Amino acid sequence: MEQFGGEVPGRLEDLVKLPGVGRKTAFVVLGNAFGRPGITVDTHFQRLVRRWKWTDETDPDKIEAAVGALFPKSDWTDLSHHVIWHGRRICHARKPACGACPDRPALPRPTARARRTRRRRRSC
Structure with missing residues (x-):
């Protein structure tokens, strides 16, 4: 209340205060409430982007940067939601439901340049 006058701040730097x-919560708020794209790196997101070989990074900030380089900024918020949902419902950590996997058609694919520069990812 005192710091932002009862308003939800619309900047990452303010939200994390x-x-x-x-950062994870801040990007959810920024993407959904303010329409500002961000990559929400939670445990599901971390696990899947490494499983799919989008990055080998383990630090959330580095994962955010690596995956962000693969997709247009305008796709980041929806990408985060889709990957997290996929990790919660289908591609589980210990027992992925590969038979039920729709091969991630709702997820945007990396740009052609990014596909050429990254290693092949394992299929689900």
Whole structure:
């Protein structure tokens, strides 16, 4: 209340100053409430982007940068939602439901340049 006058701040730098708000939560708020694209790196996102060989990074900030380089900024928020949903519902950590996998048709594909520069990813 005191710091932002009862308004939800619309900048990453301000959001992460709030108690309990980190980059992950801040990007969800920015993407959904303010229409500002961001990559939300949670445990599902981390696991899947490494499984699909989009990156070998383990640090969330580095994962964010590596995956962000593969997709247009305008796709980042939806990409995050799709990957996280896929990790929660289909591509589980210990037992992926590969038979039920729709081969991620809802996920945008990396640009042609990015496909040429990254290693082949394992199929689900």
